[in-house]
Amino acid sequence: MDTELTKNKSNRNNENKMLTFYDHVPRFLEGSDSPRAYLERCINTIIKREAEVQAFVSMNLVRARADADASTMRYAAGKPLSLVDGMPIGVKDLFETEDLPTEVGSPLFKGKCTDRDAAVVQGLREAGAIILGKTVTAEFGFYSPGPTRNPLDITRTPGGSSSGSGAAVGAGMVPVAIGTQVVGSLIRPSSFNGNFGFKPTFGAINSSGAHSNLSQSVLGMHAGSLTDAWIASFEAARFAGGDPGHPGLYGIDEPMMSTKPKALARIETAGWQKCSPEVRELFERLVKRIEEKGVNITDRFCDINVESFESSVEPALDITNDICGYEFRWPLSSYQRRGPNAISSNIAQRLERWKSIENETYRNLLQQREKIRSQHERLKDSVTALITLSATGAAPKGLEYTGDPIFAVTSSILGAPAISLPLLEVDGMPLGIQIIGYKHRDAELFGIARWIMSIFDHKV
Template sequence: MSVAKRQQTATSGSYDPASTSLPTFHDAVPGFQDGSDSPRAYLERCLEVIEAREPEVQAWVTINRDGARAAADAATDRIKAGRALSPIDGMPIGIKDLFMTKDMPTEMGSPLFKGNQTHADSALVYGLRLAGAVILGKTVTTELGFSHPGPTRNPFDSNRTPGGSSSGSAAAIGAGMVPATIGSQVVGSVIRPASFCGNIAIKPTLGALNRGERAGGLSQSHVGVHAGSLQDMWAVAYQIAAKAGGDAGYPGLYGQEAPAAARKPSHLVLLQTEGWETLDGTTHAAFEQILDQLRRQDIQILTRADSPTIDACEVAIADSLKLARDICCWELRWTLRNLAEKDASQMSDSLKQRLALAEDMDLADYRAALDQRDRMRARFRALAPFADGCITLSSAGIAPPFDGSGAVGEPGITHQTGLPAFNAATSALGVPCVTLPLMGVNGMPVGVQLVGQAHRDQELTGFAAWMQENVKPVSL
């Protein structure tokens, strides 16, 4: 069955993590090298799937077919001559439409930026081009990367959201359109949509991948990678760091170019977060089956009941949604004020809510929030002697309905693309997370999230590889 046909079959809400496969790039490279395949042919297969699925999924804002074909042809020539620039030379990649691209508009999910031409690449895009990646197009983001949704639908049920704010990036992977896309996360915008769309994804250590220009200059914004495989995910992340470095003042992503070998963890902390109380019974039961498999393989799962240090961490992160909201509102206030002065009628109610919250804050409030975040980070670092990492869910259940009827809120903010209750803490902590599509709940994907200490990103991918090989996916 072709990728396009297989992914079309999956839209009926019958997702099964054990049988759903996504396109990969690294598996195609040997064919490029022996001449039986080529980056140009690979790109054309991706475009075929996009042609079949895009009318329903609506993952893309812009697709640069001519530019992508020229880049794929150049990669084909380099590989044929034995001069590949990197392991991702010729890989088609989608870029979240928050990041600048010199050959396509950067509209940031807002009518206020319609047709906005920057004629420049963000640092991460520039780095990907240096590595030979084929920048295929811009993927849909929610408005300025926050709560107001764009048109994208979940690739496994078009009546449900793909999540946000990396909506198109997650949906393009779940629909089998490309092997990798770029997303970003301030609160839950990489890991949650990856969970909803059945992706593998990484939110690296804060600052590990160069954000370049980013609206608002948000202090906990992370660049992330969505992919169909751990190998492609790591290859893309590594090349961004190798070519463009990390954020200014940060050391960048640590690790080797080769993907981490599978490694079994001995101890994992079950990090409940504030999301635990929001779980439905079926999601909870499916996750318990995952944990039981780990226990049967002699991995010790530690909880807050096992240690005052773990409990203290849980207490410290228990109000992360509000904390992230306050920090982001204060940091975004200048951008929102400027947009409101330009044309407030073109701003969503959600964005106006954030501006109103920001206007009610002062510098003392922001300093208090930063102090709280520092205390959270110290409590999390204290877990390092106890375990190799942490395990939790990637989302609070399956994707809610697209029509907003499943919208959930926190004080002052409504989330139409799902509540980031399992993500706000790890974003505030700035630590690496990887999500694996190991669960099917009521015919829809739900991810399992592994969380590590800062700068142990590649080690975390090794634990993820071991879980892929040794944990049987669960469907309930």
Template sequence: MTYHPDTYEPLSFSAARARFLSGEQRPSEFLEACLATIAEREPEVKAWVVLNPEAARAAARESDRRYQAGEPLSQIDGMPVGIKDLIETKDMPTQMGSPAYEGSFPKRDSALVRALRDAGAIILGKTVTTALGFLDPGPTTNAFDPQRTPGGSSSGSGAAVGAKMVPVAIGSQLVGSVLRPASFNANWALKPTFGGINRGERLGYSQSHVGIHAGCAEDMWATTMEIVTRVGGDPGHPGVYGELTAPPPQRPKRLAVLETEGWPRLDSASREAFESLLERLQTAGVQIIRRADLSLLDLLEQSIATATANMLRLISWEQRWSLENLVEQHPGTLGPSLIRQLESGRNVTLETFREDLALRDLARQRMEALAPYCDALISPASCGPAPRFDVAKQTAFPTGDVSFSCVSSYLGTPAVAAPLLAVEGMPFGVQIMGQAHEDERVTAYARWMAEAARHADQV
């Protein structure tokens, strides 16, 4: 399936909701269309671990009645949603992509799932995750080419939205697990300010985030805010700030280009597509700032030059104790990347962990120092389009290079992946990143860029 951002029509719940309100369509009819798409595409895409169609149909009928009575619960009432299989649901197992958790059924809802149900959303099923949300892939394929990776770890969520099975799916990001699958599958995705969306039971890591995959910016933002309005952010965090409806497009005055350690690994076609976008933004009146133009930007680049390695060491320390328990209780269930991660954690000392925390703090300070000089930062959301499976499996990152998508996790800042580009007929997302708690502003900038980029020549 060839992708082009000007011709691809995503599944939009906000457009369907207008039909619900007018009586032209019912939520149950929209759900049936989603189920039909799943029946058609799931044998190839393999985005789902488990589906719960009968419970979904019952929830859709309740939503039908609310719309008929003129009393919908929220702007996402009747929206079918996929939930990454790291996040607990009371009516479906939570198996985390790992044999160690096969059959695990806690029978409770995570905070964000409860919020979605309270808003009238329809929890349709659990989407595939890499093992424990790390690097060992599951069976999912890319929504546009079954020979390519969908990205990880939110592989099923990204592919389900890209394949138009559901308008929204919930993902999570520890390194690059929301932004990279979004880039590969033509999603809009928000990786919020750290702590911005309540992680519920998944509070074990110092830089993990819940993220939202969606077909359009309006659905991405509405879902975010309907969750946050009900359950807030993580304990001790204020949650994402903003209005319930998506902010209108807003042109940034100054954008700083963030190269990251991934810049040398961009192929020529992807770099050409990204540079063409920057030229188009400049023509539209946006000042583009490069690291050679601003010493503070260069200092930030220096701080994130080894972000991937620093993050993986931090994670290996924080993850070691749970992996040790799995080795004891479920021997033989860890995949190769998790074994490497455990071995790394065993070699990380407390002193090394503290040094990596200090380096991360310094990078965050340098990010904050940029606030007076640019409205936001822009970069590719991935090192080009999704790599083919046979190529990716030969690298350290079998679900795709994380060097662009990991930066906002390292910095704890909000980032939106917007499906603005295509390379060789495949999606190639752009990342727009802002200062902490500027999620709404970053979304507004991304929406404006989508309009500015429309009809741009694609490579």
């Protein structure tokens, strides 16, 4: 087996080992382990690593321990509330929590408490999950990063805007953390921190109570295993529903079975030209390995429908930035009026452009988005899923730049489910492979992801 496809796994098995939760549940039931003991192991890792990683904004250890004790009692009685009963979870600091401030990465909201839980937080609490704390987000969930560092190399960015969530899972502090994605805020940091990232179908998990509500904003999960990513997402949707007007996440309350896809479309998007020859070669070798297992691999060079999709999706990043900028310019303008330093210069510069976008331009952008989605739907009968990279390379050095979202934006503009799988390594750091499915076929995508991971001998 090629070392570039497996080396990052062995690295994480040392200091940066990611946590899993589902495989501990039998021990909880038999009494050889407990949710409280599991939580304490998480806290010990946080104590050891948080000073350098800085993944969390705030924590409520008193409530977390009390909730873990209650979960321990339920397991002792053989009556857990759900598959995530006792699971410690980090919450991206865009979501309201009744017991902790919601600061959204901005000094304007420092210490601001709403005294209520976002829908997903309330739903997870009802499912027995333990809300351990709030994780760092970039300013307003956009571009200006917080202090979080990549746990695999603290001189590098963890990505953004779900930086704290990605780093907390990558550092083994929690098995699961909530993230969001509008452009590339979940898939990209999953790649950089070497964890499993799941961006579901748009609206599949209720995001009510989040700071922003943009037309591409979707709630998803960072996790130490595919199984934990699925059960956390499924239970969150089961207890909190989907976004208003959306049917929620389809599937079953157990891990998905491995499913070999009939055909995958290898897509390049506008990101391909930004990749180094080394990254391109690694990706091609991985795709070749999948093809050798009997999966039909098609691409833009042999399928006219794939070529049409590739051409349509090339401007996805520019379209997305303008759509979201237009939608968010009103609250940002209000914040800007609070003073010259109320918002970062990064956001302020972008805001000046967004203010110039007219209503008719916005309507045209929405039409372009719909055309891209239509091109994607045309692939449904012949292509089981799309496969591409999660990022252009390893996490960049430094903390000011969170990395290029060019690969991650594809699933965002489609509103389709995507999963980042930690299968490659470049520059001694992880690089994710992304698979993209079709709306409301999230469970099917997990089955494909499990099969892909299995052929590379990875624990899922």
